[in-house]
Amino acid sequence: MKSSEVNFDYERSARTGLDEVVFAAGKSVDQIAYIVEAAVARQVRLLITRLAPAQFEALPEAHRARLDYCAVSSTARLGATAPLTRAPRIALLAAGTSDIPVAREAERTLRYYGEAIELFADIGVAGLWRLTERIDAIRLYPVLIVVAGMDAALPTVVAGLTHSALIAVPTSVGYGVAAGGHTALNAILASCSPGIATVNIDNGFGAACAALRIVHMMDRAVAQVAIASGEASPLSEES
Structure with a gap:
């Protein structure tokens, strides 16, 4: 495939709090493999949705080994999940x-x-x-x-x-x-x-x-209340 076919938005999380996620439906196996390779090279996490079992099986073995794939949801994850820090809400x-x-x-x-x-x-x-x-x-x-x-x-x-x-x-x-x-x-x-x-x-x-x-x-509202009451500093909110 041509690299010009993909222009991944690695900075989206900084703007919106949500990563760019790969929508696999309609993408070729080569395109998906290229995106995975690029993410591995940058050492970033990746979430892939609507990844059909046939697409997953057609990926190179090294790619499949890196992905946590769920056939029920047709999703795959590259890298670790974020740690659980609180009870479910x-x-x-x-x-x-x-x-x-x-x-x-x-x-x-x-x-x-x-x-x-x-x-x-x-x-x-x-x-x-x-x-x-x-x-x-x-x-x-x-x-x-x-x-x-x-x-x-x-x-x-x-x-x-x-x-x-x-x-x-x-x-x-x-x-x-x-x-x-x-x-x-x-x-x-x-x-x-x-x-x-x-x-x-x-x-x-x-x-x-x-x-x-x-x-x-x-979370932001709680942090802002804590800052206003003196229980936290703006630095702790950013960290």
Whole structure:
């Protein structure tokens, strides 16, 4: 491949708090291999999303050995995850087991950045008791990512039962008029529970990034209060 095909943004984290992540769908194996090689040469971490098993298997053996690959979420990580420094403050809710691949994409993205999460799986509203018996635990988390296909009723119900910031992820799971996730997306957009934010269909990565922006600002707010009260210095906030 030509090196001009890739112009990676290594400085994005300094501007936004989020690294540039490699979206593997549509990329050739040579392009992916080139990006991995460049990251290794610069000794930087890398997260790859939508990396199909066939793409991963076609990479050179040395590249595969360096990558922590998850076939369920179609994600790969180069380098270590950021260390976990606190208890989970983001909960990840999956309506059905069929929604797990999208939920795992969100989980792997959050883990890459050092955020622990609590997963509540298979709690869709078709068996409402599965949600209600866990709702007290769910309410403890300030940020929720709710993943649901079919009619995507779960985000609306959860938003009506919690105070938390809620990011919905419609999935392409469902028969017929589910229309590859469009019905789920429209249901969330038309929700009667106010304050739900949503990302695109199957976009677990995007939901994780939205959650990260929220908790990063939570951290900044705490740091600024500590500085104002004299409990910390501006230098300690930057470090």
